[in-house]
Amino acid sequence: MEQKISVGLLGLGTVGTGVIKIIKGHQEQLTHQVGCPVHIEKVLVRDMKKKRSVEVEEHLLTENPFDVVANPNIDVVIEVMGGVKEAKEWILEALKHKKNVVTANKDLVALHGAELLQVAQKNECDLFYEASVAGGIPIIRSLVEGLSSDRIKKMMGIVNGTTNFILTKMSKAGSSYEDVLQEAQRLGYAESDPTSDVEGLDAARKMAILASLGFSMNIHLEDVSARGISSVTEEDLHYCDQLGYTMKLIGLAQRDEGRVEVSVEPTLLPNEHPLAAVNDEYNAVYVYGEAVGETMFYGPGAGSLPTATAVMSDVVTVMKNMRLGVTGRSIKAPLYEKQLKTDVEIQSKYFMRLHVLDKAGTFSAITSLFADHDVSFEKLLQLPIEGTEVAEIIIITHKTTKRIYEDIYQKLNNLDVVQSVESSYRVEGGK
Known part of the structure; x- marks a missing residue:
């Protein structure tokens, strides 16, 4: 029996600090x-x-x-250093040196995941990335293992905590987008440059990963139609509420008869929909399987310890595979x-x-105009x-095609x- 298994970290920021705390504090488990x-x-x-919130011996x-x-x-x-270029370079180098790799890097996985997995398989190494989507929620392992025998038809979810925090505060407090964004930045939920979050790019990367796994297809970032929340107004949210809906930035991946759509956009959900009750910085992913239903x-979508927990879950799986001598064998084209x-x-359906x-x-x-396109109204206010x-x-509206709409x-x-079309959003859920 091996005396110990050794890990090395690329990066010691928020997530890396959490990984160190778990390794030191959960050694018995x-x-x-x-x-x-x-x-x-x-x-x-x-x-x-640099001074850090976790104690690490200098020689390490x-x-x-x-x-x-x-x-x-x-x-x-x-790998918890973030970024794409350097992270990819060092992960490839690690794989070539026969090192198993665990990463939390959604940008890297969305852009170069297929290439990295091929190199990992060639070198008989594991490459896992549970923490790249939805922080501490074990959604990737659930798709790859727990639901592996099912045929996934649809995944929809809230996969960006920053935008969910903003929309929650706008809806509940009636505040403007600009005011809530500044509050999110003060609290550390939003970056000083929030573009990746608020314009839907972060969520789009995560949906590309989920769709690739859930549908067993090579879905790339450019295949995801993405729209953010920066144009959402207090008036839009007021009318959503008046009509019995809640707005969320929803990532959607749906497969029908082998053909798929993947999108991220502000979406109205009926108030009784489970995702409508997911508030603040929390994430949730709703999965529809042919067999499981x-x-x-649901859970925290970010943060040091929740994300580090997902990282360490992958690390434990790698270590078990090492002891069984089966690293790299779980990678499938x-x-x-x-x-x-x-x-x-x-x-x-659509809101306008x-x-x-x-x-008169x-x-x-x-x-x-709507009748000429054979589109009827489900709800109407004037x-x-x-x-x-x-x-x-x-x-x-009632359901129609994107082209007609x-x-x-x-x-x-x-x-x-x-005079003007002030706003337009997708509507999901309900009959």
Whole structure:
């Protein structure tokens, strides 16, 4: 029996600090799971002298990545440094040195996951990335193992805590997007440059990973249609509530007869939908399987210890595989060729808020346009705007194709009686 299993860390930021705390504080549990102690051999940092919230012996720290990725004493390399270019370079180097790798890097996995997995398989190494999606929620392992015998039809979820915090505060407090974003930045939920979060790119990367695994296809980031929340207004959320809906930034991956759509966009959900009750920085993923039916995974989507817990879950799996001599064997090539739905095949209900001239014939012109496209209304509000000759119309359509809806949208903008299309969002759930 091996006396110990040694790990090396690339990075000692928020997640790396959590990993160190778990290894040091949970040694009894880890030894029980793995069958031998888990030992920290080396930790790559950018500044050896920087003060940190976790105590690490100075001889364990290094500024040279080769002290980790090429270290003959290290069995598992844990990449928590972030970024893409350097992280990819050092993970490839680690794999070439026959090191098993665990990463929390969603950007890297979304962009280069297929290539890295091929190299891992070639070198008979494990490459796991549970922490790259939804922090402490074990959604990736659930797809790969727990639901592996099922055929996943649909996944939809809240996979970005920053945007969920913002939309929750806007909905409950009636605050503006700008004010809540500043609050999120003060609290550390949003970066100083929040673009990746609020414009949907972070969620899109995660959905590309989930869709690739859930559908066993090579789904790339450019296959994900992404739209963020920066244009959402207090008025939009007020009318959502009035109509019985809650708005969330929803990542959606759906497969019908072998063809898939993957998207991220602000979406209205009926208030009774389980995802509508997921608030603040929490994440949740709803999975529909042909056999299992509906399941939901819920928990903290970020943070030092929740994410580190997901990292260490992968590390334990790697270590068990090492002791069984089966590292690298769980990596499988995609089963299906990627087939993306066209706009004619994507169907949904839609919310639309219009400013129109408050005069006779306006409503008739609008309803005629929808009727010409064979699209009916599920819900409708018409309200005058005080002190003006303009009325506000709020519509939720019945289900139609994306192509038809976009055609209606363009033609509404060209109608003389329509002053502006103020907002437009997808609607999911309900009958």
